[in-house]
Amino acid sequence: MAKKLKRRTTIVQAGIGSDPAYHDVIPPLHLSSTFKIDGIEKKGPYEYSRTRNPTRDILAEAITTLEGGANACITSSGMAAITLMLQLLKPGDLLVAPFDCYGRAYKLIQTLADKGHFKLKFADLYSSEGLDDAFSKPPRMVFIESPSNPVMRTSDIADICKRAKKHDALVAVDNTFLSPILQQPLALGADLVIHSTTKFLNGHSDVVSGAVVTKTNELWEELDFWSNSMGLIGAPFDSYMVLRGMRTLELRINRAQENAGTIAEMLAAHPAIKTIYYPGLPSDSNHAIAKKQQEGFGAMLSFELKGGLEAARQFVEAVEIFSLAQSLGGTESLLCHPATMTHVAMGEKARAEAGVTDGLLRLSIGIEHVDDLMDDLNAALIQASAKAA
Numbered sequence: 064m065a066k067k068l069k070r071r072t073t074i075v076q077a078g079i080g081s082d083p084a085y086h087d088v089i090p091p092l093h094l095s096s097t098f099k100i101d102g103i104e105k106k107g108p109y110e111y112s113r114t115r116n117p118t119r120d121i122l123a124e125a126i127t128t129l130e131g132g133a134n135a136c137i138t139s140s141g142m143a144a145i146t147l148m149l150q151l152l153k154p155g156d157l158l159v160a161p162f163d164c165y166g167r168a169y170k171l172i173q174t175l176a177d178k179g180h181f182k183l184k185f186a187d188l189y190s191s192e193g194l195d196d197a198f199s200k201p202p203r204m205v206f207i208e209s210p211s212n213p214v215m216r217t218s219d220i221a222d223i224c225k226r227a228k229k230h231d232a233l234v235a236v237d238n239t240f241l242s243p244i245l246q247q248p249l250a251l252g253a254d255l256v257i258h259s260t261t262k263f264l265n266g267h268s269d270v271v272s273g274a275v276v277t278k279t280n281e282l283w284e285e286l287d288f289w290s291n292s293m294g295l296i297g298a299p300f301d302s303y304m305v306l307r308g309m310r311t312l313e314l315r316i317n318r319a320q321e322n323a324g325t326i327a328e329m330l331a332a333h334p335a336i337k338t339i340y341y342p343g344l345p346s347d348s349n350h351a352i353a354k355k356q357q358e359g360f361g362a363m364l365s366f367e368l369k370g371g372l373e374a375a376r377q378f379v380e381a382v383e384i385f386s387l388a389q390s391l392g393g394t395e396s397l398l399c400h401p402a403t404m405t406h407v408a409m410g411e412k413a414r415a416e417a418g419v420t421d422g423l424l425r426l427s428i429g430i431e432h433v434d435d436l437m438d439d440l441n442a443a444l445i446q447a448s449a450k451a452a
């Protein structure tokens with residue numbers, strides 16, 4: 064097909080009618096660990112499912128198309144995707160990573176650096192002084208998470224890529240919070256895109272999985288060697304589920320984002336709220352850069368209550384529709400207390416530096432009717448401020 068299709072069409076159409084055996088409209092789930100070969104030196108396209116699997120391949124192609132990459136590796140989790148990406152580094156190479164990155168990623172790279180796998184600098188990738196410092200020694204790889212979790216700091220991806228290119232450094236962007244519908248890191252100059260497909264791409268909170276998309280085929284070949292050799296692969300069933308969920312990605316993220324925008328405006332004007340972090344608000348310090356490089360502001364936001372930890376405690380017990388749970392990006396709305404949940408592994412000192420206070424709450428806005436979500440939040444805010452006062 065010569066014509067370039069719109070993104071939504073490419074996901075809805077991924078693998079449709081491509082089954083060579085029975086012409087299934089929906090690509091079938093291939094669970095087989097191994098594939099029959101016609102004879103010596105008569106190999107087919109598939110031999111063994113750790114190396115290559117048809118269901119996983121269709122998902123890889125779909126995510127690659129969405130991100131505008133050359134190819135992708137599908138992994139068993141977002142953390143496995145980060146682990147795979149780190150195989151591109153050797154001892155002595157410098158990795159620059161954000162000081163406020165995803166708690167488990169923070170702990171992983173810190174521990175591997177302590178063991179001598181590579182050199183590491185945690186940097187402030189959000190200010191020009193921070194960036195000058197980040198590039199004071201030539202890095203081999205720069206890892207970006209934008210917007211960052213949970214306070215939604217936004218890095219200028221194109222600027223960081225330009226600086227990295229001067230040193231021939233690779234740039235990897237964790238695009239989990241926005242998905243390829245709202246942000247296209249490869250088009251902004253990045254070399255690798257990381258996803259926890261557990262979140263928006265699958266979108267139904269029933270799979271843990273990940274992906275690395277590469278800009279070039281050479282990078283993919285190197286990662287493909289490591290994924291096959293280290294067994295950093297996604298299961299066929301999980302791949303089937305993620306592909307199924309992804310078909311509605313654009314519809315889901317657009318509705319969730321619309322809800323989030325309405326909720327953010329309500330929270331920003333609420334007397335019980337001390338600070339709100341949502342780059343979609345014109346008053347947010349990240350608004351300009353988010354507007355420049357994103358196609359939307361997403362469905363994640365966080366806020367701090369005036370009553371601090373005690374008010375947060377009351378609030379999480381008062382909500383009825385929002386579930387207090389880790390993770391994000393599902394159809395259902397979730398509420399998280401980062402200091403005791405997602406960001407425990409970081410430790411108190413790093414949490415304080417990252418702005419993850421004890422009173423901070425993070426919302427993953429779902430696709431429910433916005434009126435019901437607003438009523439739930441408003442009722443909880445009244446209870447929380449009454450009890451904390």
Ligand SMILES: *Cc1c(COP(=O)(O)O)cnc(C)c1O
Pocket residue numbers: 140141142143165168208212237239240258259260261262271272273
């Ligand atoms: C969840 C998450 C990860 C880790 O992904 P898993 O699928 O849980 O292993 C990495 N980065 C970000 C931004 C995440 O939200």
